[in-house]
Structure formats: structure tokens, C-alpha cells
Amino acid sequence: MSTLPACPVCSMENTYPDGENYVCADCGHEWPMVAAAAADDNDERIVKDALGNVLSDGDAVVLIKDLKVKGSSITLKMGSKVKSIRLVGGDHEVDCKMDAGSFMLKACYLKKA
Numbered sequence: 001m002s003t004l005p006a007c008p009v010c011s012m013e014n015t016y017p018d019g020e021n022y023v024c025a026d027c028g029h030e031w032p033m034v035a036a037a038a039a040d041d042n043d044e045r046i047v048k049d050a051l052g053n054v055l056s057d058g059d060a061v062v063l064i065k066d067l068k069v070k071g072s073s074i075t076l077k078m079g080s081k082v083k084s085i086r087l088v089g090g091d092h093e094v095d096c097k098m099d100a101g102s103f104m105l106k107a108c109y110l111k112k113a
Contacts, residue, residue: 004016004022005022007022007024007027008029009024009029010024010026012024012026012027014026017033020032020033021033045087047087047093047094048107049061049108049110049111050108050109051112053112055087055093055094055110055112056087057086058084059084059085059112060081060082060083060084060085060113061081061085061113062079062081062110062111062113063076063077063080063109064078064110065078066078067105067109069100069103076100080098081113082096082098082105082110090104091106092104092105092106093106093107094106094107094110
């Protein structure tokens with residue numbers, strides 16, 4: 001009995017590995033061997049603060065530097081505590097609400113409180 005997976009298109013078990021793909025000899029369909037592993041890696045993104053501590057949703061953090069808000073005269077002061085952060089994808093990993101409003105911040109300017 002073969003340990004190779006059946007073809008996802010035609011369900012035949014006549015498949016073989018070819019480089020980084022599996023190939024179905026019956027219908028000619030090709031699919032990647034590591035597609036499932038790559039999808040799992042994207043779900044668990046690790047976000048670290050300036051000191052290397054892992055951040056998670058709901059954590060409290062402190063700003064380690066004054067941050068000027070683009071398009072505004074507001075400056076977020078060093079030492080300001082932010083409660084209940086939310087992690088999001090993109091360049092600015094942290095979504096939070098402060099007294100001055102809602103902000104998207106980079107984790108490199110934060111430390112876990």
C-alpha cells in the first residue's frame with residue numbers, strides 16, 4: 001500500500017512525487033507537497049516587543065519612545081500605558097485605543113507591561 005496521497009481532482013491513487021509536487025499519472029494534476037504546512041505557518045504569526053517578549057491579544061504595553069502621529073499635532077508620550085491591545089497583520093502589528101484615539105503601532109516601539 002502506498003503512503004502517497006490520492007489525487008484531489010480525480011481521487012485516483014496513481015500518484016508520484018516530482019520535485020516539490022505530487023503528480024497524478026491519470027489526470028495530470030499537480031499539487032504541492034508542503035501546501036498544508038505553509039498554511040499552518042501563516043496562522044500563527046509571532047509578534048515580539050522591543051525587548052523580545054512575545055505579545056498576544058489583550059496584553060498591556062508601554063511606549064518606549066515618543067511617537068509623533070502623522071497628519072496630526074498629537075504626540076504619544078514615552079511611558080504611556082496601553083491596555084488590551086489587539087494583534088493584526090501588516091507593517092503596524094498592534095491595534096489599540098488610547099485617550100487620544102485609536103492607533104496602529106509597530107511592536108518595536110512597545111514593551112510588555
